[in-house]
Amino acid sequence: MEKIHELQQQFAAFLDTVDLMGTPKGLYEPVAYTVLQQGKRMRPMLCLLANDLFGGKLEDALYPALALETAHNFTLIHDDIMDQAPLRRGKETVYKKWDANTAILSGDAAIFMAYQFAQRTPRPAETVALLSKVMLEVCEGQQYDMDFESQAVVSIPEYLEMIRLKTAVLLATSLEMGAVVAGASEADRRHVYDFGIALGMAFQLMDDLLDCYSDVKVFGKVTGGDIVENKKTMMLLKALELGSDEDRHCLDALYASGQTMEAQEKIARVLAVYDRLHVKEAVERLMAEYYREADRCLDLVNQPEERKKPLRAYAAMLSGRNK
């Protein structure tokens, strides 16, 4: 859609004008390396689209949008140390390309840069307050995710709360920040925030699902990675919910198999259980509910439908519903 493409171009052009480098180079280079990578830039886009929805000025929202992208990259830089991840977006992580200490310190620098960007707007107190609140929540989500690794049983509500904090709140806050910059009402701020939460939940469920069924060439990740790593995703939790005692016993044994079973064998056996229990369809139904919820939230926004179209189109684009 034209508006989406236009804002993407404008954000890219703006990014070209921002100097992310400073001295010492060793501190700023890894930040610039990460922030300037060609990601989806979903958070800045949601901020700019929300700002546009409420008739805000583009120039007031560009730095807050950059703040959100930088803050998001801060979480990636630190998460990749914790996960010892070598690759991200098909490129070496800061942790791998440099080292853990560099990733800690450059990540720290990134967040302070993000705060400085967040202040470069006519309502700095509000944007900064939003940033602190959401980033603390993202930390909470990451802690729950880490806690779940050693937690024997994770309930579906616990899992949903974790992905809400780890993924959805930052998307929701990106929208709210755009709305705040545009001077939207409290009620409308809340509606776009809730729209973002629902969208974020759906996206994370899609991620869980694609890990099991996607084409590695399209998705860029090895199919079944979550299964090999024993991650408690919605796929597993749904299977445990839908299955019989025997199914649960079988899945527990497979997930406890550790290194004794070949990865491909383990993936195939787990997927066989998922297929038999129609887990894919169950997770798709839950995703669809979140998409409907997102639509309902956007319906409530006090703006003409015409103005909402770019945001609806962007959400559809990201969800693959427009394909």
Place this chain on the structure above:
Amino acid sequence: MEKIHELQQQFAAFLDTVDLMGTPKGLYEPVAYTVLQQGKRMRPMLCLLANDLFGGKLEDALYPALALETAHNFTLIHDDIMDQAPLRRGKETVYKKWDANTAILSGDAAIFMAYQFAQRTPRPAETVALLSKVMLEVCEGQQYDMDFESQAVVSIPEYLEMIRLKTAVLLATSLEMGAVVAGASEADRRHVYDFGIALGMAFQLMDDLLDCYSDVKVFGKVTGGDIVENKKTMMLLKALELGSDEDRHCLDALYASGQTMEAQEKIARVLAVYDRLHVKEAVERLMAEYYREADRCLDLVNQPEERKKPLRAYAAMLSGRNK
């Protein structure tokens, strides 16, 4: 001095009323563990003393003071990972008591909590802007410090700039934040900031000196730790400046000796060179200059001398000049 004691009591009483815990416990417990330790609380004290100097209200400065203490603890939590330090203030570091991942994530949470505290004052935009600026500088200082480890030659100006960023700016900003909260003039903000820079430089030089000459029972650190770790402190840089080619050659050889020489032997030999070159006296002279500079900066503050006394007394107390 009465005012100092009074503010220390008031800050401690305030801290008792603040709930640092949240859920998940695994995220917040290491933050509370660190922030509630009995340190000198120099940064909150400088903030409260500066606020008092300009007739500010105590209750407006308490949260900014806590923000500074929390931000300082954030740097300690992350620095201890980078240094793999087991102990801090005689207690286990977060890195050691928990693990590196916990220290990364809880450190991150600490900084977002610090921002939330910094906002709880009538001038949030200014306090938050100060916090972002200073924390980015502290990251720069830490990066220079890390860079110096592998840098063959470090000049004295480079070293001074490193300790300015790593140590002095946060003390200076603590004073400035107190002044800002009290509504001090731009000029007076600058004067207390400069006072803090000079004080911070002197403190760091004292640290460098005490590493060589202090009583382990008083200082709580092993004498000569910096020498064993080949750290480029002002003691070494002064010795390299004052010594002959032969002295420099001798020091280079000692610092290059790695694990081949007993620690005590190495310390004794390095200190023998320092003594011969009167390095201690040279560093003491530089410290004295910074203390005089600090006094001069405080002289410039547009307040009656009577009001400045607590801050002067506090600086003297920390510098050991009142003993």
